[in-house]
Amino acid sequence: LLPMFLLAPAPDPRRQKTALLLLWCGAVLLATALWLGWPAAPFAALPAAAFFLQLSLVRGLLRARRRGRIDAGFRYALSAYADLFAAGLVGILIALGVGKGTLLSLRLPWVYGFLLLGGWVLQTVVGILSKILPFLVWQAVYARRAGLGPLPKLADLSSERLQMAGFVLFRIATVGLAVALFRGRAGELRAATSLFAISLLPFAAHVALVVSHLKKPRAFAAPAGTRYASAH
Numbered sequence: 001l002l003p004m005f006l007l008a009p010a011p012d013p014r015r016q017k018t019a020l021l022l023l024w025c026g027a028v029l030l031a032t033a034l035w036l037g038w039p040a041a042p043f044a045a046l047p048a049a050a051f052f053l054q055l056s057l058v059r060g061l062l063r064a065r066r067r068g069r070i071d072a073g074f075r076y077a078l079s080a081y082a083d084l085f086a087a088g089l090v091g092i093l094i095a096l097g098v099g100k101g102t103l104l105s106l107r108l109p110w111v112y113g114f115l116l117l118g119g120w121v122l123q124t125v126v127g128i129l130s131k132i133l134p135f136l137v138w139q140a141v142y143a144r145r146a147g148l149g150p151l152p153k154l155a156d157l158s159s160e161r162l163q164m165a166g167f168v169l170f171r172i173a174t175v176g177l178a179v180a181l182f183r184g185r186a187g188e189l190r191a192a193t194s195l196f197a198i199s200l201l202p203f204a205a206h207v208a209l210v211v212s213h214l215k216k217p218r219a220f221a222a223p224a225g226t227r228y229a230s231a232h
Contacts, residue, residue, distance in 0.1 A: 137157060
């Protein structure tokens with residue numbers, strides 16, 4: 001999806017397949033090592049290699065893109081790699097047995113799981129959905145009216161300021177909750193989880209704004225001198 005919205009060429013299929021193979025095989029071997037009690041750190045090298053290979057592919061997309069502006073949706077999707085990297089570092093600490101026999105050994109898996117699910121998966125979904133949803137709604141509501149009157153652009157269906165506010169708030173909340181999970185203090189956890197929930201409100205508002213076009217399509221003024229075909 002990134003090449004499509006960035007107007008960039010597709011990544012090298014060989015390198016993409018290599019990254020997928022490293023990730024899949026690494027995940028299976030790492031899970032097996034954890035199950036059997038083998039040293040996990042050597043097996044973690046395979047998914048780590050997949051991550052850096054994928055990162056180089058994304059970097060190539062950004063360099064080759066024809067769309068210069070990086071909007072809020074892309075910022076969500078791209079910054080999710082930072083959380084994936086952080087989760088990898090925490091995973092290595094867990095694999096090395098850091099804090100074994102202490103409360104730290106209980107807190108690190110919580111941080112690891114949150115960075116993967118909240119930081120990586122959720123943030124990627126929010127970013128990609130922020131790009132796909134306006135496109136789907138435009139296709140459903142306005143595409144059939146092409147040539148019959150003025151039509152909105154994709155950017156007219158949503159608010160970039162609302163999305164950017166949500167992105168900044170989400171990043172602050174994600175870091176705050178990861179730190180709170182690491183420290184393990186109840187008061188900090190309550191405050192951080194509340195902020196994390198609040199940080200998703202701008203995204204919910206953005207979804208509501210876009211979806212509202214399904215129920216009530218907007219009328220847009222046509223540029224002076226523009227002609228359209230008759231509906232008959």
